[in-house]
Amino acid sequence: QKEVEQNSGPLSVPEGAIASLNCTYSDRGSQSFFWYRQYSGKSPELIMFIYSNGDKEDGRFTAQLNKASQYVSLLIRDSQPSDSATYLCAVPLEYGNKLVFGAGTILRVKS
Amino acid sequence: NAGVTQTPKFQVLKTGQSMTLQCAQDMNHNSMYWYRQDPGMGLRLIYYSASEGTTDKGEVPNGYNVSRLNKREFSLRLESAAPSQTSVYFCASNLQGGNYGYTFGSGTRLTVV
Numbered sequence: 420q421k422e423v424e425q426n427s428g429p430l431s432v433p434e435g436a437i438a439s440l441n442c443t444y445s446d447r448g449s450q451s452f453f454w455y456r457q458y459s460g461k462s463p464e465l466i467m468f469i470y471s472n473g474d475k476e477d478g479r480f481t482a483q484l485n486k487a488s489q490y491v492s493l494l495i496r497d498s499q500p501s502d503s504a505t506y507l508c509a510v511p512l513e514y515g516n517k518l519v520f521g522a523g524t525i526l527r528v529k530s
Numbered sequence: 531n532a533g534v535t536q537t538p539k540f541q542v543l544k545t546g547q548s549m550t551l552q553c554a555q556d557m558n559h560n561s562m563y564w565y566r567q568d569p570g571m572g573l574r575l576i577y578y579s580a581s582e583g584t585t586d587k588g589e590v591p592n593g594y595n596v597s598r599l600n601k602r603e604f605s606l607r608l609e610s611a612a613p614s615q616t617s618v619y620f621c622a623s624n625l626q627g628g629n630y631g632y633t634f635g636s637g638t639r640l641t642v643v
Contacts (some may be wrong), residue, residue, distance in 0.1 A: 468631055
């Protein structure tokens with residue numbers, strides 16, 4: 420099992436819909452969870468982080484964390500074509516010394 | 531406030547040549563990292579420096595060396611470039627360790643022919 424797993428996609432959603440991106444991780448001791456957005460040819464940009472079980476909302480983005488099931492998800496409401504990008508999940512492993520990234524999910528929002 | 535600055539942005543090397551990728555941050559971060567990104571494989575950690583004066587290997591360190599020159603600067607050296615090192619390289623920094631989000635540089639696209 421990979422340390423951080425994501426469905427590579429592409430995930431295609433129509434404009435205005437909710438996009439749901441999922442990530443599972445292997446280390447039960449992980450405390451923080453990060454979502455990065457990466458546009459083609461650009462560097463990753465931090466968009467959400469979550470530390471506690473439950474939901475965290477920031478504008479159109481909601482991060483959901485379930486530590487018992489070891490998954491974290493990102494919901495994007497009212498998806499826009501500008502949301503089309505690769506979304507990377509990142510989890511600190513090995514006693515929190517560094518982040519391990521999933522391979523990313525490609526999201527395509529169709530207008 | 532420039533954040534994390536990487537140079538160069540693009541480079542083409544011949545097999546066997548050497549080069550150093552430069553990274554500097556102006557956010558007073560303690561930890562710095564070098565990742566490579568290849569299609570379908572995500573970001574893989576090459577080396578990291580938890581604090582000034584320390585460096586540690588990541589997932590894919592073979593063929594690379596690093597130097598944490600001071601708190602601001604963390605360089606990555608390819609001693610004898612190989613085609614397998616063709617990749618996009620990202621430098622990142624954060625306050626300390628994996629429980630804080632990273633700020634990434636703009637990346638270096640390296641091609642080894």
